[in-house]
Amino acid sequence: DxxxxxxxxxxxxxxxxxxxxMVEAYEKEESEAAKNAIGQILINSKMCAMGHRPLCQDTGSVNIFIKVGLKADLDISRDLEDVLNEGVAKGYTDPDNTLRYSVVSDPAGERKNTKNNTPAVIHYSVDNSDKIEITVAAKGGGSENKSKFTVLNPSDxxxxxxxxNVAQMGAGWCPPGIxxxxxxxxxxxxxxxxxxALMGHVDIHExxxxxxxxxxxxxxxxxxxxxxxxxxGAQGLGGITTVLDVKILDYPCHAASLPVAMIPNCAATRHIHFELDGNGAAKFNKPDLDLWPDxxxxxxxxKRVNIEDLTKENLSQFKSGDTLLLSGKILTARDAAHKKIVEYxxxxxxxxxxxxxxDRFIYYVGPVDPVRDEKVGPAGPTTSTRMDKFTKDMMEIGIMGMIGKAERKQPTIDLIKEYKSMYLxxxxxxxxxxxxxxxDAKVLAFEEMGMEAIYEFEVKDMPVTVAVDTEGTSIHTTGPAKWRAI
Structure with a gap:
């Protein structure tokens, strides 16, 4: 429980x-685009706190750090791992707030969704107490995919x-974060x-x-x-805050080596620490809503834009950095759907x-299932570079534009310019x-793929920014260049 x-x-x-x-970053941010992005994240955060719905459509894979006291009298009849995974499954399938199932089994083969986001990645340790200490974290794929590791020479x-490596990470990990x-x-x-290290308290200012x-x-x-x-800056748009904190943990190592790892935590930072002492399930306090500014x-x-009025000929009116409110019908597709589309x-x-x-806009998203009267659950963008290898085929099919998050690789930017398309x-x-x-939201194709299916969304005033315009100008190049201080 x-x-x-x-x-x-x-x-x-x-x-x-x-x-x-994040509030401090918002108040001091000087870049208008980055400030707007941080503002959206904070508005979203408060809405989620009030509405008890996910901060991000990628509700993550679960990491559990559990320290078991050797003096703790565990009254369990199953393996502890089974108990922990049952808790994850129960949490992710809660009908009042369904979470997205992102975990697939047979990772090098069929990659079949496990349908309850298990198993968790569990790390065990022990101490001499009579308690159990647990940290639960949910890490999204965008930030996990930016993890880096190397073994340096001791003199490096x-x-x-x-x-x-930070300079090369781009914005796919959704900064600002830790x-x-x-x-x-x-x-x-x-x-x-x-x-x-990511589970530590944000204390850089102290x-x-x-x-x-x-x-x-x-x-x-x-x-x-x-x-x-x-x-x-925020979302890679250029700005003065990319990280809220840098956390470091170290450990003695062999004299001939210097292992170093780096993992970012995104703007959907999610973790909590608690203890169990035999007196029932943990109790979690609700934060004060005054924590969030209005x-x-x-x-x-x-600019308000009706998608139905857009043509390849009039896309050139929008320039990199423009903020738009889209209304009309768009289609969705992620990795699996793109692969299917190319096969067809x-x-x-x-x-x-x-x-x-x-002549359609394709939104890179895998939404959370809806609850109650929702048309769709939380539906934020996924990292667009994963779709780069499919872009030429999509352009040849005749799509008008794409919506996602973070930068595109240069060959994709060249294609956007060649086909006079646009990336938002x-x-x-x-x-x-x-x-x-x-x-409104309805599945049009590949329903068996769950959140990877092709949906049609009817949107009204969906906030987006022009990242790459018809001339191939990218905000992820011009924005950071403007704010680079070193």
């Missing part, structure tokens, strides 16, 4: 220290390796340290105030300040049910807010 409740709790409540960090510079770094041990230990007291704290501060000078987006700089194209077969992609981004980490603009 504690695990199930924790999975539910973190799906709609950000940690309070993270909210405070950790700072340089981290800075180089960077976890693990140093030492061996390859698997450093990765585990990086993941554990560290700045008292000053560093060792080499790790000096490295934390230096990385925090210099990463924010790169100019990546934020209104600057509507005077936003190569076989010269029409798509099922008469689905026609010509929605804010990652604002899934519930975005879903409020979806007035």
């Amino acid at each position: 504690s695990i199930a409740d924790a999975c539910q709790y973190i799906s709609f409540y950000h940690p309070e220290d993270f909210v405070k960090g 510079d950790i700072y340089t390796w981290v800075m180089d 960077l976890g770094i693990g140093i030492g041990g061996n390859p698997e230990k450093s990765m585990l340290l990086a993941k554990e 560290l700045k105030e008292r000053g560093p007291q060792n080499a790790v704290e000096e490295l934390r501060l230096r990385l925090y300040e210099d990463i924010n000078k790169i100019g990546i 934020i209104e987006l600057p509507m005077d700089t936003i 194209k190569n076989a010269n077969k029409p798509l099922p049910n008469g689905v026609d992609l010509k 981004i929605a804010t990652g980490g604002a899934a519930y807010l975005i879903s409020q603009s979806i007035k």
Whole structure:
């Protein structure tokens, strides 16, 4: 029950220290585009806290860190792993707040969805207490996919390796967020340290105030300040806040090696820590809604656009960096649907049910199932670069444009320019807010693929930003360049 409740709790409540960090970032942000993105994330966060719906459509894969006291008298008749996974399944299938099932089995083969988001990735340890300590975290694929690991030479510079890799990470991990770094041990230990580091309290400002007291704290501060000078900013739009904190854990290692791992936590940071002492399930306190400021987006700089009025000939009126409110009908497709579409194209077969992609906008999204009177559950964008390899085929089919999150690779940008198309981004980490603009949703094809199916959404005033315009100008290049300070 504690695990199930924790999975539910973190799906709609950000940690309070993270909210405070985001509020501070919003108040000091100087980039209009980045400030708007952070504002959307905070509005979404408050809506989720009030409505008890997921912060992000990617409700993550579950990580459990469990420390079992050797003196704890566990009255269980099954393996502890089975009990933990039953808690995850119960939490993710709660009918009052259904969460998305993202875990697939047979990862190198059939990749079949397990239908309840199990199994969790579980890390065990023990101590001499009579209690159980548990941390539950839900990590989205966008940030997990940006994890990095290397074994440096002992004389190599950790700072340089981290800075180089952060600069190459782009925006697919949905900044601003927290960077976890693990140093030492061996390859698997450093990765585990990086993941554990993400569960720490956001305290970089306290560290700045008292000053560093060792080499790790000096490295934390230096990385925090210099990463924010790169100019990546919220959602990669360019700005002064890319990370809210840099957390580091280290461990002794072999004299001949220096293992280093880096894992980011996205704008949908989700984790909670609790203890069980034999007196029943854990109780989680609701945060005070006063924690979130009242934020209104600057509507005077936003253009309303009816999708039905758009043609390939008039897309050129929109320029990289423009903020739009879209209304009309769009289609959805992610990795699996794109693969199917290309297979049908190569076989010269029409798509099922008469689905026609010509002159349509394709939204990269895998929504959460709806509850109660919802037309669709939280439906934020997924990382667009995964669809880059399908873009030429989609352009040849005749799509008008794409909606996703984060940057596109240069060959894709070249295709957008060649076909006079357009790439829009929605804010990652604002899934519930975005879903409020979806007035109707129906599955058109590949229903058996669940959230990977092709849907048709009817949207009204869906907030997006022009990321790549018809001339091939990318906000993910021009934005960070404008705000880069080092």
